Amino acid sequence: xxxxxxxxxxxxxxxxxxxxxxxxxxxxxxxxxxxxxxxxxxxxxxxxxxxxxxxxxxxxxxxxxxxxxxxxxxxxxxxxxxxxxxxxxxxxxxxxxxxxxxxxxxxxxxxxxxxxxxxxxxxxxxxxxxxxxxxxxxxxxxxxxxxxxxxxxxxxxxxxxxxxxxxxxxxxxxxxxxxxxxxxxxxxxxxxx
Numbered sequence: 001x002x003x004x005x006x007x008x009x010x011x012x013x014x015x016x017x018x019x020x021x022x023x024x025x026x027x028x029x030x031x032x033x034x035x036x037x038x039x040x041x042x043x044x045x046x047x048x049x050x051x052x053x054x055x056x057x058x059x060x061x062x063x064x065x066x067x068x069x070x071x072x073x074x075x076x077x078x079x080x081x082x083x084x085x086x087x088x089x090x091x092x093x094x095x096x097x098x099x100x101x102x103x104x105x106x107x108x109x110x111x112x113x114x115x116x117x118x119x120x121x122x123x124x125x126x127x128x129x130x131x132x133x134x135x136x137x138x139x140x141x142x143x144x145x146x147x148x149x150x151x152x153x154x155x156x157x158x159x160x161x162x163x164x165x166x167x168x169x170x171x172x173x174x175x176x177x178x179x180x181x182x183x184x185x186x187x188x189x190x191x192x193x
Contacts, residue, residue, distance in 0.1 A: 077117030
């Protein structure tokens with residue numbers, strides 16, 4: 001049996017600063033969904049054909065940015081500015097799994113109040129929660145987090161302000177999982193740097 005090609009996708013970590021900590025937006029997927037049903041995730045989904053632009057010669061990175069903006073609107077009802085997205089990671093689902101994705105991860109700092117509206121179909125609930133609290137709830141099996149979500153939360157839990165997070169993100173360290181993923185091709189895909 002040949003290896004299934006991963007579907008290009010994009011995920012957005014919406015993060016805001018409260019008086020005491022940073023919080024991320026997590027969405028609970030409908031349990032009836034085949035992929036990560038019932039899990040708490042960041043907004044995101046596959047890159048659609050309409051996310052690609054003819055004048056960009058099929059480059060995946062700009063399409064991922066557009067998909068990230070579109071999925072955030074569809075799943076959470078929040079309009080975000082593509083210019084605020086900060087590329088931080090790329091995850092490729094391991095081979096031999098029935099569904100595989102090659103996912104661009106972005107962080108989007110939220111500095112103004114936003115209202116979240118889920119579709120009550122694919123997404124049933126939402127909550128703003130600190131990375132530390134989300135990880136603690138997952139450890140107690142109160143919520144289920146996919147591995148990319150929990151790893152991202154572990155990376156974020158040590159930051160207490162958006163300024164501190166910005167300073168870290170400015171270093172431009174992109175986390176690629178697995179490290180040797182042939183699906184992460186930033187130069188070919190038009191990714192900055």
